């Protein structure tokens with residue numbers, strides 16, 4: 001069984017987690033269609049250590065993991081930093 | 094009788110059939126370089142040589158001949174897709190498949206078995222009906238059938254109502270087939286080589302040279318090659334190779350796993366797929382049960398196998414065939430699938446002159462081997478996107494022109 005360390009709940013079976021894609025900056029509201037299509041559809045799909053969004057499904061907690069996409073080694077997991085969290089809360093929806 | 098075998102092996106009366114000529118030195122220039130000696134790259138080389146007279150071609154592979162997903166797939170061939178674009182495309186592939194043994198003079202064990210996509214929910218019944226109508230409209234034999242007919246075609250299935258997901262119906266696709274995956278690659282490789290195409294194994298492409306918006310050559314672990322045209326057909330490595338040319342793709346590389354059981358007496362004729370249970374199963378002519386499911390839950394550049402996959406798969410297989418509970422597994426393996434968001438390929442011309450792409454084959458590209466090769470050869474020789482490939486062009490995402498094939502491809506191969 002593969003274990004992932006949830007920053008909120010501690011070590012858990014990987015089956016309890018949902019992969020949420022690479023951490024990337026969202027384009028500005030007035031960005032071009034090309035920039036939005038890139039953000040929505042295109043992938044870096046790199047074979048290296050990548051920062052990714054993950055969610056602990058049972059608690060609905062989103063966090064960031066640094067994972068090597070060649071070996072599946074999870075190097076670090078942490079809660080999104082305060083700046084990102086404030087953005088998400090106050091960002092005009 | 095070991096001595097008899099040895100005598101046979103050494104006898105000049107029955108020389109071994111050599112598929113590939115001995116490996117030559119790399120030339121410094123070819124007209125066309127194909128990256129990836131899987132089924133798709135080899136088929137393209139074959140049709141370039143046999144249909145378009147383009148023979149100054151090198152096919153390069155970092156590993157051995159057809160050792161990627163071509164060697165790892167579960168060999169299901171069908172055309173019962175959901176979108177008209179997809180159905181027309183896969184139908185052409187099946188028409189080519191049927192002639193391949195004759196064309197190669199090599200038995201690729203093409204075997205028409207019939208294919209059943211089981212539906213366990215109203216939603217799945219609706220998709221099955223929809224697919225049947227699109228298929229029939231385009232001349233592909235498909236029909237929605239109900240449990241009485243399913244019982245006739247596959248009496249081994251548990252069709253009782255007292256299971257968690259009772260079977261309500263199925264999409265029946267009589268031409269559904271399987272073929273020997275290695276033989277397909279060998280047939281294309283041998284035919285291409287006979288026409289002068291060079292196939293270089295253990296030759297990795299490490300860079301792509303582009304100048305003034307046109308491709309001029311490739312860097313390899315055995316030196317630089319100049320060429321006027323390059324095709325990449327590298328499945329799981331699509332993003333990495335495209336990246337060398339400065340292209341970004343709508344692709345995630347996600348492992349797809351499969352397994353086979355020990356051989357059993359023949360009992361299962363059709364190919365059985367359940368989209369709702371995420372499993373498929375068929376029996377080979379050697380008696381093994383070939384089983385697989387959906388891709389892994391997250392991307393990875395690795396061919397490792399997991400216990401999670403087996404546990405999930407078996408739980409569902411046993412809902413369909415409870416009597417298999419004592420059967421042992423023989424082998425388990427994985428390949429790296431190049432998954433697109435709309436479950437359709439990315440094929441044809443690219444923004445770089447002379448650079449062509451054949452990618453986004455995910456879990457569904459084995460059946461497309463002949464048509465992909467046939468049409469990519471046309472694309473390269475005419476330097477224009479064939480009409481059949483227009484829906485799969487690389488730029489479709491920018492104009493939100495996806496070809497949503499998910500209803501037909503989320504598990505079925």
Ligand SMILES: Cc1cc2nc3c(=O)[nH]c(=O)nc-3n(C[C@H](O)[C@H](O)[C@H](O)COP(=O)(O)OP(=O)(O)OC[C@H]3O[C@@H](n4cnc5c(N)ncnc54)[C@H](O)[C@@H]3O)c2cc1C
Pocket residue numbers: 128129130131132133134153154155156157158159160161162163164165166167168169170296297298299326327328329330334349350351385426427428429430454455456457458459460461506
């Ligand atoms: C477990 C599994 C089951 C499947 N089942 C089915 C099925 O039942 N039906 C179906 O239709 N499809 C199925 N598929 C999908 C199918 O296998 C693939 O889509 C298809 O085989 C792709 O063929 P290809 O020639 O494009 O790629 P491959 O056969 O993977 O060939 C690509 C080649 O490129 C080479 N390469 C990569 N990078 C480089 C480089 N830098 N330089 C040189 N060479 C390079 C690799 O070594 C490899 O040999 C399955 C896939 C898997 C993994």
